[in-house]
Amino acid sequence: MNASDLFLKCLEAQGVTAIFGVPGEENADLMMALLNSPIQFVTCRHEQTASFMADMFGRITGKPGVCLSTLGPGATNLITGVANANMDNIPLIAIVGQATTNRLHKESHQNMDAVSMYKPVTKWSTSIREAEVIPEVIYKAFALATQAKPGAVMIEFPEDIAKMEVSSSTVLFSDQVNMKFGHSIESIDQTLQLIEAAQKPIILIGPGCTQEGCDEELAEFIERTRIYAATTFMGKGSFTTEHPQSLFCVGLGVRDIALEAFHQADLVICIGYRLVEWLPEYWNTGESKKIVHIDVGPAEIDQRYLPTLQLLGSIKYILEELNMRLTPSQMKQENLFASVREKITQDLALESTSDCFPLKPQRILHDLRAVLKVDDILISDVGAHKMWVARQFPAYKSKTCFIYNGFCAMGGAIPGAIIAKWLNPEQTVVAVCGDGGFMMSIQALVTAVQYQTPIIIIIWEDDYYGLVKWKQEVLYQQVSHVELVNPDLASVAKSFGCNARRILQPQDFIPTLELVKKDNTGPSVIVLPVDYSENMKLTKRLGEIVAH
Numbered sequence: 001m002n003a004s005d006l007f008l009k010c011l012e013a014q015g016v017t018a019i020f021g022v023p024g025e026e027n028a029d030l031m032m033a034l035l036n037s038p039i040q041f042v043t044c045r046h047e048q049t050a051s052f053m054a055d056m057f058g059r060i061t062g063k064p065g066v067c068l069s070t071l072g073p074g075a076t077n078l079i080t081g082v083a084n085a086n087m088d089n090i091p092l093i094a095i096v097g098q099a100t101t102n103r104l105h106k107e108s109h110q111n112m113d114a115v116s117m118y119k120p121v122t123k124w125s126t127s128i129r130e131a132e133v134i135p136e137v138i139y140k141a142f143a144l145a146t147q148a149k150p151g152a153v154m155i156e157f158p159e160d161i162a163k164m165e166v167s168s169s170t171v172l173f174s175d176q177v178n179m180k181f182g183h184s185i186e187s188i189d190q191t192l193q194l195i196e197a198a199q200k201p202i203i204l205i206g207p208g209c210t211q212e213g214c215d216e217e218l219a220e221f222i223e224r225t226r227i228y229a230a231t232t233f234m235g236k237g238s239f240t241t242e243h244p245q246s247l248f249c250v251g252l253g254v255r256d257i258a259l260e261a262f263h264q265a266d267l268v269i270c271i272g273y274r275l276v277e278w279l280p281e282y283w284n285t286g287e288s289k290k291i292v293h294i295d296v297g298p299a300e301i302d303q304r305y306l307p308t309l310q311l312l313g314s315i316k317y318i319l320e321e322l323n324m325r326l327t328p329s330q331m332k333q334e335n336l337f338a339s340v341r342e343k344i345t346q347d348l349a350l351e352s353t354s355d356c357f358p359l360k361p362q363r364i365l366h367d368l369r370a371v372l373k374v375d376d377i378l379i380s381d382v383g384a385h386k387m388w389v390a391r392q393f394p395a396y397k398s399k400t401c402f403i404y405n406g407f408c409a410m411g412g413a414i415p416g417a418i419i420a421k422w423l424n425p426e427q428t429v430v431a432v433c434g435d436g437g438f439m440m441s442i443q444a445l446v447t448a449v450q451y452q453t454p455i456i457i458i459i460w461e462d463d464y465y466g467l468v469k470w471k472q473e474v475l476y477q478q479v480s481h482v483e484l485v486n487p488d489l490a491s492v493a494k495s496f497g498c499n500a501r502r503i504l505q506p507q508d509f510i511p512t513l514e515l516v517k518k519d520n521t522g523p524s525v526i527v528l529p530v531d532y533s534e535n536m537k538l539t540k541r542l543g544e545i546v547a548h
Helices: 003-013 028-034 047-061 073-087 114-121 131-146 159-163 185-197 207-212 215-225 259-264 315-325 338-348 361-371 384-392 413-423 435-440 442-450 466-476 489-495 506-517 533-547
Strands: 018-021 040-043 065-069 092-098 124-127 152-158 201-205 228-231 246-249 267-271 290-295 309-312 377-380 401-403 429-434 456-461 499-502 524-529
Touching (some): 003 028, 003 159, 028 159, 040 442, 047 092, 073 114, 073 152, 114 124, 152 159, 185 267, 185 290, 185 315, 201 215, 246 384, 338 533, 361 384, 361 456, 361 506, 384 429, 413 442, 429 435, 435 442, 456 506, 489 499
Parallel strands (some): 018 040, 018 065, 092 152, 201 228, 201 267, 290 309, 377 401, 429 456, 499 524
């Protein structure tokens, strides 16, 4: 057996069923070995697409997605999705081909120090220099990618090592340990005491809850304590927005209405919260607050985020323990922040049925939610539309609304939607992109067509880098170099083999959505002109609302 065969057998032992990537010369031996492996290789048109596909695999399954590139430019192309996964705490394994080890010490064709390049954006970055250690390296990589706060790991596999014969075919199998650690009955009781003593507690729900899928345990805790809760962008769906104690989604970057409740709070219970999404300086103001940190890993240190208590381990398990020991003494005043929820609800309803054209963001998301079922999946790319999706789109279950909000890389929605559809073939999967993000990921459209994946791609077209324009308008009252000159995006999509349509009036959007939902032959693209004048109106209005 050669090293490439052993490498794949070790991946199989970790439960890997697919690798997303672009073949190259320096990973050719591994590509040949794949011909005799049950692992599916998904051929992409760009390494960034491959890493975003692996990222979404990890988001949905909780298991590391695996992506592959060759050396040099392949490695540099792959890194964006890897960094995205790592900052969003998504398990991912990146495999990078490399030149033969006898030329790594000198200037040589496409040779670069990929390990050093990947170190800042991974939990571990390593190069295999001895074929016999492959089982240990693979086992460690998967363990690190999934332990505590998940993240990305990069393995460099030099060309000559990949061809070596190995004396042993022993592999190390995936660890099946059930994680239940890091807290005690004493810390559970201390948490309950803090809740009992608090006058105005509030809950902040982050992506850790989405990743564990602890919706039921979270809902029970909230209902039995009557504590109101808000989610971050990546926590959306963990607690349904329909619940009367939901304060919807926070983190818009302006003085959103839910901040009224946070400013009054004397205890903030942060469950699965990560500072990368919404800095404590935005919400830890006003009253002196105690903080309880519940997550798989310890709190990131910040002068406004110094937890009184930390409960570490499986969030689901910790919530189960809390729920078992709750008593009526932890039940808080009914309707404590009901007036704040009512203000948010009224604001979210504005313009949701507007007949203006181009369409208002509120109308787009209102109509989209009306067509999608509870279990259907929306994946938002990065751009101005992301802020509207976070604020306006109701989510009722974990892993039904994905927003990239840590590294915030553009171009991930279409690759992510492909994987979401493969993993959830019965659900409608929608990728929401801006015209800028769509062009950054257009190569993924070819992959969707090649594999006949029936996803729906909605392009919000305004001919600008909309989010950058919005922030420039807020800070400088003028804009600089954000204009886009777009081709006919519907025609471009058709030329790729997609079913593509352009919306010409608001009342056509829902019928078009209903129609393309029935198309199982491949991807459908809907180009939708959007009125982003609502961006600045929202910024001004929120200031007025909070001031009263």
